[in-house]
Amino acid sequence: MAHHAQLDVKLTKNQALVMGALSDADGALSAYTILDRLRDDGFRAPLQVYRALEKLVEIGLVHRLESLNAFVACRHDECQDQGQTVFMICEPCGKTIEITDEATAKRLKAITKDAAFSVESTTVELRGSCKECAEG
Amino acid sequence: MAHHAQLDVKLTKNQALVMGALSDADGALSAYTILDRLRDDGFRAPLQVYRALEKLVEIGLVHRLESLNAFVACRHDECQDQGQTVFMICEPCGKTIEITDEATAKRLKAITKDAAFSVESTTVELRGSCKECAEG
DNA sequence: AGCGTTGCGTAATAGTATTACATGTGCCAC
DNA sequence: GTGGCACATGTAATACTATTACGCAACGCT
Secondary structure (H helix, E strand, O other): OOOOHHHHOOOOHHHHHHHHHHHHOOOOEOHHHHHHHOHHHOOOOHHHHHHHHHHHHHOOOEEEEOOOOEEEEOOOOOOOOOOEEEEEEEOOOOOEEEEEEHHHHHHHHHHHHHHOOEEEEEEEEEEEEOHHHHHO | OOOOHHHHOOOOHHHHHHHHHHHHOOEOEOHHHHHHHOHHHOOOOHHHHHHHHHHHHHHOOEEEEOOOOEEEEOOOOOOOOOOEEEEEEEOOOOEEEEEEEHHHHHHHHHHHHHOOOEEEEEEEEEEEEOHHHHHO
């Protein structure tokens, strides 16, 4: 199975640059950090970044971390599969661990069904310390 | 069991004003919306709001909705009990439904244990439409 | 009274995101 | 091939969210 079925979507120059910046990064980047890193590539205005991010998030190559106001490249084969994406965000080192979990998806589905709530998008983010940082 | 054990914490004037604004509101409010609503009560600067919010969040009377950059009064008896708080945020009408769920808490705990991730705080937010708005 | 802690007031600034408007570029119908 | 459309881009201005810095006031404690 291919990593990210959507990779056959052709990215524009700006989208590719933003994707590159995020792929090179260890953890999540804010839009303005991305802007700074792409100055040499001709980026001048926040909107150039936000427009690219919008598309990348839409096609699933990038996730937005709501609790950080930042963005991270999807490292993951299964974003399109069943399962709720769960982020573990290490505050000391900035790295993010991304998993998908079917049990969480099922449980949240049961909750929304009970409440007759119609879900568009779901955010699950855990802040804390990764193994290495907690041990260190 | 009392609603919000921490209610016996004495709120300062500013904290009480902010708490009142949030309690009066139907849904979540941004810090700057709160500021505007408290102009007549003497509020002048964002920091007055943020300082009060910080304390109110700390004692559990208010929750921060990360995906909205907004704040909502806790409507809820069981914030101190076991269970993960889950927010359902209705985008059409702005209301938020707040529940706590033990199964979700257990599942997330299992996930973090597997990853040896040490959790400080957890955000679970579902965006979508409430029953009334979805039917309407 | 002296001291520490906490809360408050104000100003300035930093950080995040959007609106508005103009330009460019490729594609397709005609 | 030219007109028109769709989409991507460039730039400026602005709006929205949050924090830092500094000083003063109120309160409790010794």
